[in-house]
Amino acid sequence: MFFISIIILIISYSIFKIFLDIHQIKYIRSSQITDEELESINLTQEYVKKSKAYNIEKLNMSVFNTLIKSTMIIIFLSFDGMSILMKITALVNIFSFNIEIVNIILFIIFLTLIDLPISYYKTFVIEKAHGFNRQSKSLFFKDFILSLILSLIIFSILFLSFDALFNSYGNDWWFYIWLVFIAFNISIIYLFPILISPIFNNFQKIDDDNIISGIKDLxxxxxxxxxxxxxxxxxxxSNHSNAYFTGFYKNKRIVFYDTLLDLLTPNEIRSVLAHEIGHYVKKHITQSMIISLLMSLLFFYLSFQIVSFKELFSELGMNNNSTSNVVILFSLLLPCVLYFITPLFSILSRKNEYEADNYAKLHSDKNDLISSLLKLYKKNLNLVKSSPIYSLIYNSHPTIFERINNLKL
Structure with a gap:
């Protein structure tokens, strides 16, 4: 019964996700944008054609990705994948390390290797075909190895803490794990800008006098x-352009891609900076942290409740007293569960974008922000129009028409 329920959950998630992607593809192909509409945002039908082609390719890749991963999960759960993984762990664990951590490490490597060909195709076929990829294959594989090593180190530290608490605090383990997760989460957000990001990219303080003079008073x-x-x-x-806010307290920072600085005028850069400062002033980062912590509290409590169902783990060939088995099961199922509350986060994100735009409108020229948004959308081949249901569930930002109309109020 438990096994069938889980398979139904995975299949339902896959069908719904694929349905939305296909629905969006059909919408993109059939949607018409008049010359008058395009003229109002300084775009052309040629741009629309390129944007549609790029986004349809990404959606096709998303459908394939969902099919592959969902099939792999169902096969893993249906054919005693955990027992096979444990046998492999026993074979490779020649130095008698903690069997639980070795099990988790092998599982992470397995998931990462599944992602590798998909990521490679996206980078060197889709992104390259549309003029975005600037990454060499050597840099791609260097990033892959560094990301894997970093993930293994971070997750191993977190998992060992979880394992100790899971086996030491009886029925209260979920609460203590949540406390550790809070400390870990805050530490990662705080240290990310100064320790993790610099591993992959170089960061320099802006030293262009024209830009500095434009943003200093702001x-x-x-x-x-x-x-x-x-x-x-x-x-x-990549040739994509963006700006983002990261970190908090003494390590907070606003980061511009160099491609964005090359694209915008000093006044437009000022307007984008005002938008990012708006996220800071409106405490959107703090808001996201609080929501994440509350969601994790609910997740760990539900995990505690589910772990008590020995029959569930038995049907899946797992052991509910094994920390690695518990973590692996939830890592497979959590994306399926969280997917169905994605619209709530998307709605909140769009609200935050409007708030940041409104803040920027007060502290910079709204016409500069409008022109910078248009350049950014054009540079990244963003869709001009999107299916309403797809936008509701996925879009973290309002459409270009919605943002411009809001800024003109």
Missing amino acids: ADKTNFNISDVYVMDGSKR
């Missing part, structure tokens, strides 16, 4: 330290 007016504004060498991997 930084002073909003009490945001101009030394917290950085430029990142995103161009060594």
Whole structure:
């Protein structure tokens, strides 16, 4: 019964996700945008054609990705995959390390290797075909190895903490694990800008006098330290452009891709900075952290309840007293469960984007923000129109029409 319920959950998730992707593909192909609409946002039918082709390719890749991963999960659960994994663990664990951590490490490597060909195809076929990829194959595999090593180190530390608490605190393990998760999560967010990001990219403080003169008064007016504004060498991997806010407290910073600085005028850069400062002033980062922590509390409590069902683990060939078995099961099922609450996070994200835009409108020229958004959308081949249901579930940002209309109010 438990096994069938899990398989139904995975299949339902896959069908719904694939249905939405196919629905979006059909919408993109059939949607019409008038010349008048395009003229109002300074775009052309040629741009629409390129944007549609790029996004349809990404959606086709998403369908394939969902099919492959869902099939692999069902095969793993249906054919005693955990027992096979444990046997492999016993064979490779020649130095008698903690069997649980070795089991988890092998599982992470397995998942990462599944992702590798998909990521390779996306980078060197789709992104390259549309003029975005600037990454060499050597850099791609270097990133892959570094990401894998970093993931194994971070997750091993976290897992060993979980394992100790799981086996030491009886029925209260879920609460203590949550406390450790809070400390870990806050530490990662705090250290990410200064320890993790620099492993993959170079970050320099903005030293262009034209840009600095344009943003200094904005930084002073909003009490945001101009030394917290950085430029990142995103161009060594991609032609995409972006800016983002990261970290908090003394390690907070706003990061511009170098491709974005090359694209925008000083006044447009000022407007984008005002938008990112808006996220900081409106405490959107803090909001995300609080939601994440509350969600994790609920998750760990539900994990505790589910772990008590020995029959569930028995049907899957797993042991509910094994920390690695518990973590592996939940890592397979959690994306399926979280997917169905994705619309809530998307709605909140779009609300935050409107708030940041409104803040930028107060502290910079709205026309500069509009022109910067148009350049950014055009540079990244963003869709001009998207299916309403697809947008509701996935889109973290309002459409270009929605943002411009809001800015013109």
